[in-house]
Amino acid sequence: xxxxxxxxxxYSSEDSSDEERHRDLKERDxxxxxxxxxxxxxxxxxxxxxxxxxxxxxxxxRLETADREKLLPELRKQSRRQYLEKRKEDKxxxxxxxxxxxxxxxxxxEITERERRDREHKKHLLxxxxxxxxxxxxxxxxxxxxxxxxxxGEMEEYVEVDERERMPHSEQKKWEAEQLASAVYGFxxxxxxxxxxxxxxxxxxxxxxxxxxxxxxxxxxxxKDDKPExxxxxxxxxxxxxxxKSLPIYPFKxxxxxxxxxxxxxxxxGETGSGKTTQIPQYLYEAGFTNEGKKIGCTQPRxxxxxxxxxxxxxxxxxxxxxxxxxxxxxxxxxxERTVIKYMTDGTLHREFLSEPDLASYAVMIIDEAHxxxxxxxxxxxxxxxxxxxxxxxxxxxxxxxxxxxxFSDFFDKAPIFRIPGRRYPVDIFYTKAPEADYIDACVVSxxxxxxxxxxxxxxxxxxxxxxxEACQEMLQDRVKRLGSKLKELLILPIYANLPSDMQAKIxxxxxxxxxxxxxxxxxxxxxxxxxxxxxVIDPGFAKQNNFNxxxxxxxxxxxxxxxxxxNQRAGRAGRVAPGKCFRLYTAWAYNNELEDxxxxxxxxxxxxxxVLMLKTLGIHxxxxxxxxxxxxxxxxxxxxxxxxxxxxxxxxxxxxxxxRRMAEFPVDPMMAKMxxxxxxxxCSEEIVSIAAMLSVNGAIFYRPKDKIIHADTARKxxxxxxxxxxxxxxxxxxxxxxxxxxxxxxxxxxQYRSMKRARDVREQLVGLMQRVEIEMVSxxxxxxxxxxxxxxxxxxxxxxLSKSGNYKTVKHNQDVMIHPNSALFEDLPRxxxxxxxxxxxxxxxxxxxxIESKWLLEVAPHYYKPKELEDPTNKKxxxxxxxxxxxxxx
DNA sequence: TATGGTGGG
Numbered sequence: 001x002x003x004x005x006x007x008x009x010x011y012s013s014e015d016s017s018d019e020e021r022h023r024d025l026k027e028r029d030x031x032x033x034x035x036x037x038x039x040x041x042x043x044x045x046x047x048x049x050x051x052x053x054x055x056x057x058x059x060x061x062r063l064e065t066a067d068r069e070k071l072l073p074e075l076r077k078q079s080r081r082q083y084l085e086k087r088k089e090d091k092x093x094x095x096x097x098x099x100x101x102x103x104x105x106x107x108x109x110e111i112t113e114r115e116r117r118d119r120e121h122k123k124h125l126l127x128x129x130x131x132x133x134x135x136x137x138x139x140x141x142x143x144x145x146x147x148x149x150x151x152x153g154e155m156e157e158y159v160e161v162d163e164r165e166r167m168p169h170s171e172q173k174k175w176e177a178e179q180l181a182s183a184v185y186g187f188x189x190x191x192x193x194x195x196x197x198x199x200x201x202x203x204x205x206x207x208x209x210x211x212x213x214x215x216x217x218x219x220x221x222x223x224k225d226d227k228p229e230x231x232x233x234x235x236x237x238x239x240x241x242x243x244x245k246s247l248p249i250y251p252f253k254x255x256x257x258x259x260x261x262x263x264x265x266x267x268x269x270g271e272t273g274s275g276k277t278t279q280i281p282q283y284l285y286e287a288g289f290t291n292e293g294k295k296i297g298c299t300q301p302r303x304x305x306x307x308x309x310x311x312x313x314x315x316x317x318x319x320x321x322x323x324x325x326x327x328x329x330x331x332x333x334x335x336x337e338r339t340v341i342k343y344m345t346d347g348t349l350h351r352e353f354l355s356e357p358d359l360a361s362y363a364v365m366i367i368d369e370a371h372x373x374x375x376x377x378x379x380x381x382x383x384x385x386x387x388x389x390x391x392x393x394x395x396x397x398x399x400x401x402x403x404x405x406x407x408f409s410d411f412f413d414k415a416p417i418f419r420i421p422g423r424r425y426p427v428d429i430f431y432t433k434a435p436e437a438d439y440i441d442a443c444v445v446s447x448x449x450x451x452x453x454x455x456x457x458x459x460x461x462x463x464x465x466x467x468x469x470e471a472c473q474e475m476l477q478d479r480v481k482r483l484g485s486k487l488k489e490l491l492i493l494p495i496y497a498n499l500p501s502d503m504q505a506k507i508x509x510x511x512x513x514x515x516x517x518x519x520x521x522x523x524x525x526x527x528x529x530x531x532x533x534x535x536x537v538i539d540p541g542f543a544k545q546n547n548f549n550x551x552x553x554x555x556x557x558x559x560x561x562x563x564x565x566x567x568n569q570r571a572g573r574a575g576r577v578a579p580g581k582c583f584r585l586y587t588a589w590a591y592n593n594e595l596e597d598x599x600x601x602x603x604x605x606x607x608x609x610x611x612v613l614m615l616k617t618l619g620i621h622x623x624x625x626x627x628x629x630x631x632x633x634x635x636x637x638x639x640x641x642x643x644x645x646x647x648x649x650x651x652x653x654x655x656x657x658x659x660x661r662r663m664a665e666f667p668v669d670p671m672m673a674k675m676x677x678x679x680x681x682x683x684c685s686e687e688i689v690s691i692a693a694m695l696s697v698n699g700a701i702f703y704r705p706k707d708k709i710i711h712a713d714t715a716r717k718x719x720x721x722x723x724x725x726x727x728x729x730x731x732x733x734x735x736x737x738x739x740x741x742x743x744x745x746x747x748x749x750x751x752q753y754r755s756m757k758r759a760r761d762v763r764e765q766l767v768g769l770m771q772r773v774e775i776e777m778v779s780x781x782x783x784x785x786x787x788x789x790x791x792x793x794x795x796x797x798x799x800x801x802l803s804k805s806g807n808y809k810t811v812k813h814n815q816d817v818m819i820h821p822n823s824a825l826f827e828d829l830p831r832x833x834x835x836x837x838x839x840x841x842x843x844x845x846x847x848x849x850x851x852i853e854s855k856w857l858l859e860v861a862p863h864y865y866k867p868k869e870l871e872d873p874t875n876k877k878x879x880x881x882x883x884x885x886x887x888x889x890x891x
Numbered sequence: 892t893a894t895g896g897t898g899g900g
Contacts, residue, residue: 302898330900347899376899465896497897523897544896557895602898610900667900699895765900821893841895 099123210445212430215588218571240316247275248421256280256418257287260364265388265396265415269405271422272572276399277368278313281341284364285317289395290340294363299346301374302528303329310334310343330667331761346376350614351667357618358387364395370408371400371565372527373601373630379611382627383618385412403565403598411629425575427537431588439540440468442585444475446538447518448483450583451490457535457578458517460525462570464544464559469494469520470706476518489515495529496522498700501754507531526569530576537574537582539567541595548607550639552813553797555607556840563599567591603632609670612640613649616656617664643797646864647674662773666766668692675794676770678860682790684780685770687730691791693763694729695836695848700755701732702822712750719749720824723784724850726791726836728824733759792834792852793860800833800846801854808833808846811869820845 099122111119244250249270260266270276281296290296300306310327319325326335327343335342344352346367352359359365365384370377381398388396398408398415405417436442443461450459463469476492493507511517511533519531523543545560562570567584574580584591603611615623623637644650647670649660656664663673672692679688694701704712719735721727732749736756739745746753767777780786800808800817806829808817817838819826823846825833832854835846854870 345899351900372898374898467894498895526897528897546896696900704894762900818893820895822895826893839895843893845894847895 096126099126209449210436210442210585211433212583213433213588215429215431218427218429218568218575218582244275244279244316247279248273248423249275249279252418252420253279253283256420257283259416259418260284260289260395260397261287263416264392264394265398265412267405267408267412267415267417268397268399268420269402269417270399270420271401271424273423273576274420276420277309278316280366280397280399281364282313282317284395285341289363292363295339295361296341296364296366297349297359297362298341298343298366298368299349299377299380300343301346301369301372301377303345305369306343306345307334310341313341313343331765346374346380347667350376350380353383353618354614354664358391359384359394362394364397366397366399368399370398371404373599373603375602375606375611378601378603378629379615381411381629385627388412407629424572425577425579427571427575427580427582429571430581430583431591432585433587435587435590436540436585439542439585440472440475443472443538443540444479446583446585447476447490448479448487450536450538451487451516451518454536454581456488456514456516457580458511458519458531458533459536459538460519460521460531460534460573461538462525462540462543463520463522464542465522466496466498469496469522472520474706491515491517492520493517494520495524497524498703498752500703500752525573526566530573533577534573535578535580537570537580538585539570539582540585541567541590545599545605547605548636550607550633550636552815552838553607553639553810554815554838554840554844558840561595563596564591565598567595601630603628604630604636607669608632608636608640609643610668612637613644613660613664613670613673616644616650617661621654644670646797646861647671647794649674665769665773668696668766671794671797672696673794675791676766677773677775678793679790680775681793682780682786683778684787684790685775685777686779687787688790689763689766689770689777690730690733691726691787692766693759694733695726696762697755697759699847700752701729701759703750703752708750715748715750716822721784722824722828723788724825724834725823725848726850727784727787729848730787732756733763788834788850788852789856789860791850792856795834795836796857796861796864798835798838799852799857800835802829802831802833810838811865815844817844817846819849820847822847823849825849825851 099119103119108116238246249256268276268280277298277300281298284290284296298309300309306327306329310325311321314321314323314325317325321327322334322336323338325341325343326339328335328348329345330348349365367377367380367384370381384396388394396412398412400408405419409415409417432442440463443463447459447461461472463472473492473494476490480487480490480492489512491511495504495507507517507519508531517533519525519534525531539562541562542559543562543566544557547556547558548554549556571582571584574582586594612623615626620626623641624634641650641654644660645652645654647659647663649657649663649670651657659677662677663670666673666676668676672695676685676688676692679685702712702716704716719728719732721731732751733756736742736745736751741756741760743753745751746756770777797812799811801811803809808819809815810817817835819833820839828851830851832852833846833849834852836848837846839845839847857865857870858867
C-alpha cells in the first residue's frame, strides 16, 4: 500500500523546467539518430550479403507485378470463384508458360537448391494436371458406357490400369508412389464391388468427384474396436474417484511426484486428454508442495480453459470454487487467501510479474499448452527461466504436446522430459491425387462425397474466414436442395469468432437422428473450441495469418498455407470420440515438401510495443539479448524501442521514465496508453476511455451477414461521425449506454452485443486504472477538437496526408495507403488523417481514421515532427512560418 | 471502387 502512495507522489511531480525539457528533446533526437544508424547498418549488412539474390528477386518482382496487372481487370470483372474456375481450365497452359519463363529468366546453373526444388515441383504439377485432364476424360467416357451389370474383374482392371497410368516417375514422387502402391482407390476400405455399386448409385448425384489417396494413419492410443467414449450420462454415474483413476496419467502419479521432487524444471510431454491439466496440481497438493503457505499456479492460453478447469478441479476436490481452488483472468479474480491451486491465463501471470517479479507466493508454476506459443507464454519462458536460477525452491513444469518437448528441454538447460500417453482414436489421413485449384469447390464436393458414401458422423471443414464460410454455405445449401430427398438430411452450420453467440451455440446442439452436421469453421475450431461427434475433417490447408512488418509498421492479414503441426492438430479433431478420417485437399507431396514444420511463433510476427514496455518495467534493459526461446526480429524490437522513446516512455539511456511507468499501468499498446494519459491535459478523459475501450475490442463491433449487407450498412452509417471513426465508435458506445445496455438495441442496429459487453468491461477496468494514476474522469465540451488532439498525442506516429494525386501517403514512410471502405471518411478526403492501424488485406488499408490538423502534430509531438515535414505541398501560398509560430504559441 | 483470423491483458 505504501508503495502505491509513493508512486502516486512521483506521478504528480512531473513538471520540468523549459531548460530540462529542451535538453531532453535534444537527447531524444540523438537517441533516435543512434537507433536509426544501427538500423541502417543492419539493413546494409543484409543487403550486402544478398546482393546477387536481390537482383534476381527484383527481376522476379517485375515479372510478378506485370502478371498481376495483366490479371487485375479480369479479377475485377469476375467473382473469385469464376476466376478460379477459369484458371483451372487454363492450368496446363499457364503452368507451361510459367516453367518456360522461369527457365528462360533463371538458367539452371544459377539457381539455388530451393529454387531447383520449386521448379521440379512445378513440373510435377504440370504432369499431374496433364494426367488429371486425361484421366477425367477417360473416366467420363468409361462411366458413360459402363454397363449396369459391370463385372467385378473389369472394374478392378480399369482401376488398376488407370492407376498405373497415373503413376509418377520423377524422384520427388517416389514417396507418393510408395503410398500409392498400397493405397485404395477412392475412399477407405470399400471393396471393388461395393465401390462399383456405389459409383452407379451416386454418379447421378455427384457430377464431379475428387480422388483421394490414403497415405498414413495418425496413430491413436485407442484401437479401432475399442468401445466408444462414454456418454455424458454414463460418465455422470462414475464416481469422481473412478474417473480420476481411469485417466492415462493415473499410473504415473508416484513417478511424476518423484521426478518433480528431484528436478527443479521438468518438461511434461502429454497429448490432450491425458488429464495432466486437472490432475497434476492435485497430486502436488496431496504431496504437500503447498504446505509452506505457497500456491500452485497453472497458466492456460485461454480464459474459458482457466475457468472450466478450475471449476472441474474444485468439484473433484469437493471445495467451493474460489476457496482452495480458484482462477484469475482479466476482469475476474476468483481467488481468496485460502487459494492454493490457482488457474490463470498466461497474460494474467504476465501482469502479475509487475507486482511480484520473483513469483514469491508460488511453490510450483505450471505453464500449460506451451506448444501453442502465444506471445505471453513465450515471454514467460524467459522470465521464469531467470527466476528458476536463483529461486531453488521453485518447481517449474512446462507442459507441451509431443513435437516441441525436445526444444523446450534444450532451452531450459536440458531439463528432463516426462512423457504421458494421451487418449485418442486413430485417424486415417487422405490426400488428393492432384492439387485442387478451387478449394471451396473441392470442399463442397468432398462434403457431398462423404455424405453420400460414408457412415453417419459429423464433418468439420476448415476455411479461412467469414467470406469463404458464407460462400461455401451457400453452395452447399444449393447443391443439397437440388439433390432433394436422395440423401439424408444435412445440417450446414457456420462458426467463426465474429458470429453472434446465439448462432455460435447451434454447433453444440446434438445432431438429430439419421442426419449429419457439417460445420464450416475458421481456425477457431483448431484449438479454441472442441465439438463433439466429429468423425470427418476436411482440411484445405490454409489459414489467415497476421504478420507485422516493422519496416513499414504495417500488418498483413493474408491467406497462407498452414504448418504440418497445424495440419496434424486439425486432423486430430476427427479422433476425439471414435476413429476418424481426415481429408486433406492437397497432395502428400505438398505436405512433405511445401508445409513448414511449425507455425512461426506469434512473438516473431506481431508488434511488440506493449511487451517491450512491460519488460522495461520489469527492469530488463538489454532486450536485444533477452533469453527468448525464439527471438523476435531485431528490427521489431528496435522499432518498439524507438516508438517508446518517441512517446517519451524511455529516456536517451533507454531507461523507463515516469511517464513510461504510468503508461505501463495500462494493459494496452503504448500509443493507446499515451492517448489515455494525454486526455488529462485535454480534459476529455470520459470520451477517450470510451474510445480506447471500443478500439480494444478489435473491430468486432459491427455485424455484417452476407444476406443482410444493405441493412447492416445503413444501420452502420447512422453512427458515422463527420470527423472520423473513433468518434463514431464513441457514439455507438454512448447510445448503447443510453439504451441501458440493451441487447435489443444491439440487435436492431447490427451491433454485436458480445463485443459491447466486452467494451464495457474494458472501460470499467480502464476507469479504475485512470484513478490509479490519478487522472480525474471529466467530459469535455461538445466540440471534438480536444478529443482528437488527445488521440493525436498518442498516435502521432500514425499519420497520412493526401497527396496531389488524390492518394494518401504515410508521413514517415511515404507509403501509399487507402481509407478502409468501412470508414466514415471513406467518401471524404480530408487533407490530414490519423489512423489507428495499417493492415494489408486486399490493399494497404488504414482502419479507423480521424481527420486532424497538421499543426496539432507540432503541438503534441514537437520533438518528433519538424515544421518542414508538415508543409503542405498542395498549398504553396501558405507562409512557412505559420506552422512554427503556432507551435511556439502552443508550447 | 473497394471490406477482418485467433487468442490475451
